[in-house]
Amino acid sequence: MSRSPVTDLYRIDDMLTAEERAARDLVAGFIDRDYLPKVGRWFRDGKFPMEVVPTLAEMGVFGAPLPTEYGCAGMNNVAYGLILQELERGDSGLRSFASVQTSLCMYPIWQFGSEKQKRRWLPEMAKGRAIGCFGLTEPDFGSDPGGMRTRARKDGEHYVLNGSKTWITNGSIADVAIVWAKVDDGDSKSIRGFLLEKGMPGFTAQDIHGKFSLRASFTSELSFQDVRVPAANLLPGVQGLRGPLSCLNSARAGIAFAVTGAAIACFEGAREYALSRQMFGKPIAGFQLTQEKLADMLQEIVKAQLVSLRLGRLKDEGKVTPEQVSLAKRNNVKAALEIARSARSIFGANGITDEYPAIRHMLNLESVFTYEGTHEVHTLILGKAITGLDAFGG
Ligand code: TGC
Ligand code: FAD
DSSP states (O other), X not given: OOSSTTTTTTOGGXXXXXXXXXXXXXXXXXXXXXXXXXXXXXXXXXXXXXXXXXXXXXXXOTTTTSOGGGTOOOOOHHHHHHXXXXXXXXXXXXXXXXXXXXXXXXXXXXXXXXXXXXXXXXXXXXXXXXXXXXXXXXXXXXXXXXXXXXXXXXXXXXXXXXXXXXXXXXXXGOSEEEEEEEEOBTTBOOEEEEEEETTOTTEEEEEOOOOSSSTTSOEEEEEEEEEEEEGGGXXXXXXXXXXXXXXXXXXXXXXXXXXXXXXXXXXXHXXXXXXXXXXXXXXXXXXXHHHHHHHHHHHHHHHHHHHHHHHHHHHHTTOOOHHHHHHHHHHHHHHHHHHHHHHHHHTGGGGGSXXXXXXXXXXXXXXXXXXXXXXXXXXXXXXXHHHSOOXXXX
């Protein structure tokens, strides 16, 4: 699914439709022309470049797989995955922005929202005029979100929210936050989703600083102190942990596609460098040990591409299962992280600078390994599917 004959050894491109290739190539052109020349500065400055948002919207990135009746592009999941691959070839921060907007914010509004909520938010979000975030993780409940402490108490025509969320992508720049909270109605403590709007009294967001990863992305803490949320802002269509976990299925499938973009950027950069860097009187690409690294990288890229393409097709046929998503996220992120580390070594000392892409991708992929379900959580999801035994806790 790469445009280069070297990374598309298996001619996977031939398995794509003309529309899928066109969606990918449009975004690839933007990344090469407008994003990659500047990403080093954005990463150093620790800021997400808001100026790229209108262009992403014009290319149909936000809400790409959602229906056209809400102003979205109505693409299939393979085309959407390929777009994410190109965004991540730019930087994981850029892809994260699109994943959160689409899979974690627009998707739940579309899947579980009222018609009024859909009409209000989806067209604006597709145009990039409204930004969304997704608040599930809490300081003491990351891998185990079912234990969350954030509470929503019914009070007449409102719910009153108290609690906090952390590690929330786009938190400080979001116009709307999907916040998952336990509704405390005496006996019933079901998890529900709420649409919190920027500026609601008692709702604040603070950026997290000191990150070495996902620097070109805003990551925030959210705090709720007696936030009065109209009952009309409750997502009516779902309750229980199933709600947020359904959104994660969609985002995790996107990540499986996306990380191949980071892997390709590392592989291509390392190959080019190895061909030009001379040591012991010849290009380092001519040493067998370097060739082994490049062969391992290419082999993993080909496998990851095949896994994600099959996953996308299953999703488009409505046949995908959470276990299939876990396998793809687990395999492809680990492969991409190992490729980035190996590419970094080919660049030698130069590889620790941001003049070359490997270390930035490597650092970003450390977050991707942890978010959207850690590598270990996906191991246990597969372990449960294989054995029927739940090894999570208790
Ligand atoms: P468990 O008892 O297994 O399930 C509770 C209910 O949820 C249902 N369910 C699912 N539904 C849809 N999709 C899935 N993948 C589902 N997995 C489970 C299940 O059927 C049950 O439904 P019901 O109706 O019977 O109640 O739940 P558990 O508490 O044992 O937890 C299971 C576990 C550990 C796998 C889950 O909690 C988990 O996935 N933890 C990881 C948390 C996580 O991934 N957080 C991500 C936060 S968002 C983020 O990282 C964004 S990063 C930014 C970016 O993407 O760029
Ligand atoms: P913990 O759950 O404390 O895990 C720590 C370690 O223990 C991990 O290695 C884990 O695999 C392991 N572990 C935990 N339980 C088990 C077990 N049962 N068996 C074996 N090992 C176990 N969250 C959101 O809600 N919205 C966002 O937009 C968002 N964006 C993020 C952006 C970034 C840059 C990062 C880094 C995180 C983001 N997250 C977001 C949070 C992310 O989803 C969590 O970090 C993740 O779910 C893991 O939770 P934790 O960090 O609390 O780790």
